[in-house]
Amino acid sequence: MNDAGTTAPAGTGTGRRIAFNHDLLSGLALIILGSFAYTWGPGWGERTWVFPNMVSWLMVGLGILLAVIGLARRTREKLFESWRAAVDVSWFSASVLAFFLLIPQIGYFVATWLFMVVQASVLGGRRHPAAVGLIIVVAGLLALGMYQLFGGAFNVHLPEGRWI
Amino acid sequence: MRKRPRIRTRCTLLSLAAPLLLAPAACASDAGSSDDGGDDYPSESIRVIITFDPGGGSDTDFRRLQPHLEESLGVSLEPEYVTGAGGAIGWAELANAEPDGYTIGTVVLPHILLQPELIEDTGYETSDFDIIGMNAYAPQILFVDAEDPAFESFDEFEAHVQENPGNVDIGGAAEYNLSHAVQVMLDDAGLDTNYVATGEGATAVVSGVRGGHYPVGITSIQQYFGAEDEIQPLAVSSEETYELASDIPTLSELGYDVSGSTNWGLAAPEGTDPEKIEIISDAVADALDEEDVLQNMEDEGQGMIGTGPEESEEYVQDYLDDIRSVTPLFEQ
Amino acid sequence: MFDGLLLALDPAHLLLILAGVAGGVLIGALPGLTATMGAALLVPFTFVMEPSAGLVMLGAMYVGAMFGDAVPAVLVNVPGTPSAMATAFDGYPLSEQGKGQRAIIAACWASAVGAIIGGTALLVMSPTLAAAALAFGPPEFFWLGAFALTIMGSVAGSSFFRGLGGGLFGLLLSTVGIAPAGGTSRFTFGFYQLQGGVSLAAALIGLFAIPQLIKLAENRKQRTRISQYVPERRVFRHIWSELRRPVTLIRSSVLGTFIGVLPGSGASLAGIVSYNEAVRWSKDRTKFGKGAVEGVVSVETANNAAAPASMVPLLSLGVPGSNVAAIFLGALLFHGLEPGPSLFDDTPEIVFAFVWAMILGGIAVFILGRVMAPLLVRAIQAPVYALIPVIAALTMVGSYAVRGNMFDTYMMFVLGIVGYVLMKIGIPVAAVALGLILGPIVENGLDVSLQMAETAGIFTVFFTRPISLVLMALTVLSALWTVYSNVRRSSRTEG
Structure with missing residues (x-):
């Protein structure tokens, strides 16, 4: 039953692709998370820790099982198409994070407007100046519309910055 | 028989005294609103942090006052439900808010006394609040x-x-x-x-x-x-x-010298201008005189406290002393 | 009972029902805003209305919100409220295949049927259901949660064990914050904002939306649109062909009604359990998770049936079974109506008007959804480069709206990145979300049962209560079945 529990997706890695074994990776992740969670608490015995401790032990156990399965199988599943894709993903995530971090500084409206315009331009590639103008207008209207909707109708006041 | 610890609440006494306390307060606010040139507080809407879900005790306590407070303050009060951890999340939020008079919140005793004592990292201390008034108890x-x-x-x-x-x-x-x-x-x-x-x-x-x-x-x-x-x-x-x-026997009538009640009130972050607190607390005092507020309290089974800022400080301090005598018992 | 119908059919009331449903759909569809919040916003308005008018509008709003949350789940894989989580499992794949319209109309259908059946149950069998709900104590909730955990098998995707791992991680996440009944903080890393735990609504936005966004950005060269719009002329025929056998509808409504009645468990659990059973009893299990209309139908029927059903404890016991019910309780009290059995005797027409409003709300949902579906589906025809920033902004607004707090937005983002990494190493985020939802139910059931065991003994508490025994047997059977079917499936694909 143990090794029959998993199925390997067909695509095994070749060439420049970044590929690794899913079972081994997730097994290791579970072992690390589980043992971290267990050592965080005061150990076995306290009532409020019974449940988290149970869960972390199960995680470690399952992690070991998965790691063994992964080592036995040695299949490799694709993680990224290429290093380039991995870098792209990091850039995109960083830009979203930057957007969130900017909000308390410059306020929801400006940050969102800026973010929408930049993302739409970068993701969409180069294009006609008129199109960029359209993006700026539409993004502004969307950001403002959401601000008004949440503030006016639902009493949720999105963060304001120094100016707006 | 040795003296037993108890949570002494002065509610019954204070609710009797409430009309007396309210009378001068009501006069003050009348005078204040008619020829108050220099101070234009409040001039914009006030955010009210409610630390429990809509429909809970804190929400009820605030909602019944809301229309009257809005009328006498002349600005809208905007409730915001910041819930979780038995209210602690919202109180931490209130404690860390700008003390400019435009953020206030609901507080509950004994919660705001017990949590900082018994829980790690609550994110606030009881002293982080300036009480505007304690309103109701049960x-x-x-x-x-x-x-x-x-x-x-x-x-x-x-x-x-x-x-x-x-x-x-x-x-x-x-x-x-x-x-x-x-x-x-x-x-x-x-x-x-x-x-x-x-x-x-x-x-x-x-x-x-x-x-x-x-x-x-x-x-x-x-x-x-x-x-x-x-x-x-x-x-x-x-x-x-x-x-x-009145038909339910009290614990003390039954031979146990034990008492205690939950108290609801409003507070501002520490350091808020006492004059601003006074303005809100006067409005609260007025609202607590309104027929529909009293009726609602009765329907909800709550009694009235009605203490202003100064009495409330004392009130909370007394409550804290009583609580301190109880907390060691939890450990056993 | 029919006086109530007449009262609900009053033109002014019909208008309020429509307004309530429309408002509810909007609130449900905006991530971060929940039916509870909608009800809290509406209550002050109902104070100035006739009692019946106010309640009618509240009821309709609730039903509307329960459908509205399916819309973003289908269109962009972001459940509007936690109860639509399982809607996204099959709704979004449908959308990707250009069948978003079908998914939305199916959700509408299902919601209407669910609301009608749940509402009818509320009308005719409240007292029975309420008695059943009371029989559910902490040990029963523990076993119910454990039973729902066995669903891990049907959301596990390619690997059962990795799915289980994701579920365990979700359970662990659910323990962040102050322990449910104690004063111990767990895994708060010094952040007071984590004392209240990981906000479920914000976490779901992060887990579902952020990985999806990153994936869209990653593949934007190959895929410039989420889906190609294919105008479907025979939507109804397609849906009808799926629903010809009403088994799914009936099973889902019954499950939704029963689970909805249980205090505190609510619509999310109903949707999850119903989805699991739809998968379990289907002849072709492999179609689920890849765009099965039946999957969408099972979830939406159940969570909409749960909405009226969650009013059962309030109306017949006077005990609010959910946050929304607690707000309704306030509204009832304000109008001088005393909830409880006497409510049916004293002012039956108002209660019935309220219940009818939920039923009629179901019908209004149907009409509204039918009209809006093509428009909504066209909205996501926008190119990916335009959609990504809008969805990103929406995740921010939604996570912020939950508690009016930037911390939740940051937490949402962190969980989103974690979700993306998990997805990359083959752990399904749906399993994590499932663990997060079920964690508190299981843990609290376990914890309170253990406290009860101090006087009664562990054996008595866990193994001698009749309902517990039944649920325990179901849990064990379900777990064995999950393992067995996964083994069979994988040996088939390999052999």
């Missing part, structure tokens, strides 16, 4: 299911517990709350029961008792109002007979 009741009561009276319950010390379940909403405090005080006074914390709020306690999962429950008397046919109180934890339910 004692706790020990109760059984009305249809199929496990005990007909408190005496029967007491006798059963004495035969089976530590072996009778008594359901309450959470650990380290007022229900738990009353239970440990009873424990200390010789009524040794097993506290079962449901972790899901007062209504879960009522359902648990009605479903027969534990024979006796302990929760705020508010749960009894509107459910008179469903649950049967054995005792109430008010210091004196509770006017809204």
Whole structure:
């Protein structure tokens, strides 16, 4: 039953692709998370820790099982198409994070407007100046519309910055 | 007999005195609003942090005042529900808010006293608040299911517990709350029961008792109002007979010198301009005179406190002293 | 009963029902805004209305919100409220295949049927259901949660064990913050904002939306649109062909009604359990998760049936079974109506008007959804480069709206990145979300049962209560079945 529990997706890695074994990776992740969670608490015995401790032990156990399965199988599943894709993903995530971090500084409206315009331009590639103008207008209207909707109708006041 | 610790609440006394306290306050606010040139507070809407879900005790306490406060302050009050961790998240938010008078929040005793003492990293201290006023209170009741009561009276319950010390379940909403405090005080006074914390709020306690999962429950008397046919109180934890339910015997009448009640009020972050606090507290005092507010309190089973900023500081301090005498009991 | 219908059919009331449903759909569809919040916003308005008018509008709003949350789940894989989580499992794949319209109309259908059946149950069998709900104590909730955990098998995707791992991680996440019944903080890393735990609504936005966004950005060269719009002329025929056998509808409504009645468990659990059973009893299990209309239908029927059903404890016991019910309780009290059995005797027409409003709300949902579906589906025809920033902004607004707090937005983002990494190493985020939802139910059931065991003994508490025994047997059977079917499936694909 143990090794029959998993199925390997067909695509095994070749060439420049970044590929690794899913079972081994997730097994290791579970072992690390589980043992971290267990050592965080005061150990076995306290009532409020019974449940988290149970869960972390199960995680470690399952992690070991998965790691063994992964080592036995040695299949490799694709993680990224290429290093380039991995870098792209990091850039995109960083830009979203930057957007969130900017909000308390410059306020929801400006940050969102800026973010929408930049993302739409970068993701969409180069294009006609008129199109960029359209993006700026539409993004502004969307950001403002959401601000008004949440503030006016639902009493949720999105963060304001120094100016707006 | 040695003196037993108790949570002394001055509610009954203070609610009698309330009209006296309110009278000068009401005059002050009348004078203030007519020719108050220099100070234009409040000039924009005020954010009100409510630390429990809509429909809870804090929400009810604020909502009934809201229309009157908006009318007398001339600006809108915008409730914001910042919930979680038994209110602690919202209180941390309130404690860290800008003390400019445009953020206030609801506070509850004994929660804001117990949490900083007993929980790590609560994110606030009791002293982080300037109380605007304590408005309403409600004692706790020990109760059984009305249809199929496990005990007909408190005496029967007491006798059963004495035969089976530590072996009778008594359901309450959470650990380290007022229900738990009353239970440990009873424990200390010789009524040794097993506290079962449901972790899901007062209504879960009522359902648990009605479903027969534990024979006796302990929760705020508010749960009894509107459910008179469903649950049967054995005792109430008010210091004196509770006017809204005068037929329930108090714990002290039953031989246990134990009392305590939940208190609701409003507070501003520490450092808020006392004049601004005064303006809001005057408006609150006026609102507490309104017919519909009083009626609503009665319907909800709450009694009135009605203390202004200064009396409230003292009130909270007294409550804290009482709480300090109880907290060591939790450890046992 | 029919006086109530007449009262609800009053033209002014019909208008309020429509307004309530429309408002509810909007609130449900905006991530971060929940039916509870909608009800809290509406209550002050109902104060100035006739009692019946106010309640009618509240009821309709609730039903509307329960459908509205399916819309973003289908269109962009972001459940509007936690109860639509399982809607996204099959709704979004449908959308990707250009069948978003079908998914939305199916959700509408299902919601209407669910609301009608749940509402009818509320009308005719409240007292029975309420008695059943009371019989559910902490041990029963523990076993119910454990039973729902066995669903891990049907959301596990390619690997059962990795799915289980994701579920365990979700359970662990659910323990962040102050322990449910105690004063111990767990895994708060010094942040007071984490004392209240990981906000479920914000976490779901992060887990579902952020990985999806990153994936869209990653593949934007190959895929410039989420889906190609294919105008479907015979939507109804397609849906009808799926629903010809009403088994799914009936099973889902019954499950939704029963689970909805249980205090505190609510619509999310109903949707999850119903989805699991739809998968379990289907002849072709492999189609689920890849765009099965039946999957969408099972979830939406159940969570909409749960909405009226969650009013059962309030109306017949006077005990609010959910946050929304607690707000309704306030509204009832304000109008001088005392909830509880006497409500049916004293002012039956108002109660019935309220219940009818939920039923009629179901019908209004149907009409509204039918009209809006093509428009909504066209909205996501926008190119990916335009959609990504809008969805990103929406995740921010949604996570912020939950508690009016930037911390939740940051937490949402962190969980989103974690979700993306998990997805990359083959752990399904749906399993994590499932663990997060079920964690508190299981843990609290376990914790309170253990406290009860101090007087009664562990054996008595866990193994001698009749309902517990049944649920325990179901849990064990379901777990064995999950393992067995996964083994069979994988040996088939390999052999």
